[in-house]
Amino acid sequence: MDWIASLQGLIGGVLIGLSAVWLMGALGRIAGISGIIGNLITLRPKGDSAWRLAFLVGLVSGPLVIMAMGGGLGNVVDAPGAVIGAPAGGVPLMLIAGLLVGLGTGLGSGCTSGHGVCGLARLSTRSMAATGVFLITAIVTVYVTRHMIGGGV
Known part of the structure; x- marks a missing residue:
């Protein structure tokens, strides 16, 4: 068993859970990506796009920060050190x-x-x-x- 990968998965799951709880507690919103993107694109409801955009920027920038710090993207391809095939x-x-x-x-x-x-x-x-x-x-x-x-x- 790969304990490092398991630990990374556990930490990632905890962070996803915490972000979902924070979004529900702070804004009363569900952390559903399709709804966040869909309502951002259609601009419904008006004036509700700032948190949606911040959530998506965080979602995309997280892996980029990990890569910039020297980490990989996990077990996505067979070749060690490869980004995404x-x-x-x-x-x-x-x-x-x-x-x-x-x-x-x-x-x-x-x-x-x-x-x-x-x-x-x-x-x-x-x-x-x-x-x-x-x-x-x-x-x-x-x-x-x-x-x-x-x-x-």
Whole structure:
């Protein structure tokens, strides 16, 4: 077992939880990334964009700060020291996958951060159902791509 990676995951999970609690406590808002981005793009509600932009800047800058301090991005590729490799299925497949994720967050009224982190913590029945669907879909997708199609990704 890689204790360093486990410790990093634990610390990351605690920080995600703390940021979600802080956002709920300070602003009464759910830390759902799809909602934060969606409402920032559509500018709904008016005058509510400063915290959304700050949250997203923090979300993106965190890994950049870790990299600048000499840390890597964790276990994202097989080569030690590598940043992020090329998309395993190619750029067109990655774009299609991104669009499907966006469609799914719209249909599910949220994403894994909103439902899985915040909704489950609030014991939301809707979030429990959504998170279950996310997990089942992920399991089926991995099974189909690795065992039926043979992608080995």
